[in-house]
Amino acid sequence: MEQVLKHPVDELLAAYSAGSLPLSQALCVSAHLEHCAGCVQKLQRLNRVGSELMQQLEPAPASSRLKENLLARLDSLVDEEPPAVTTDPSVPRCLRQFVASDFAHLDWKRVSPDIHSVELCRDSNGAKVELIRIRPGGVSPAHTHDGDEYTVILEGSFSDERGVYQKGDFVFNDGNHHHSPVATQDRECICLAVTEGPPRFTGFFARLLNPLVRRSYA
Ligand SMILES: [Zn+2]
DSSP: OOOOOOSOOHHHHHHHHTTOSOHHHHHHHHHHHTTOHHHHHHHHHHHHHHHHHHHTSOOOOOOHHHHHHHHHHHHHHHHSOOOOOOSOTTSOGGGTTTOSSOGGGSOOEEEETTEEEEEEEEOTTSOEEEEEEEOTTOBOOOEEESSOEEEEEEESOEEETTEEEOTTOEEEEOTTOOBOOEEOTTSOEEEEEEESSOEEEOSHHHHHHHHHHHHTTO
8 A cells, every 4th residue: 555644745844834835735734733743843943944044144124114014013913902712622723713613613514415514715826725524434425636635634533545544644635646535433524625626526426427428428
């Protein structure tokens, strides 16, 4: 079986450290970092390298207008009351802007008997950021994507052709990879998922649709 990485690759962490990742991917990396001390250490090393590089650059003179704006912004930050913390602590900090109380009280939409989903936001690059809930033992239809897919397990666990993924694991699939995740039997599985293109079903749905498509050409 192909060895599967359950952490972001170094290039992704480096882009996160440099602040150059699209928001949707940065959310997945952040959610993983809340569960992974190893990647936090790696990120701290990358941040140190980045700040040393910055120190070697000649500082550019800042305009007085920029300084005024910055100081005004700092003042307003000091004056702002910290928001009341009412979110379930099991919700990752980076997702609390989307999840007001807990996962159970979101506006879940039924995708199939086994799967519900709720869209959290769209990235400016068009990527969809959503939460996916699979019932215990539930199966996601086999599918690929027209673009990349990033998944972080937030609750429970699931398995696919490549292995078993636990809470906190970061899973990357490119558009060429077919997979059909199955939640483990003991409890439901909740994942953060970022998809850059719509799913293309390769199993049951494809078999259902193919005869219809063929008939329309008869
Ligand atoms: Zn990690």
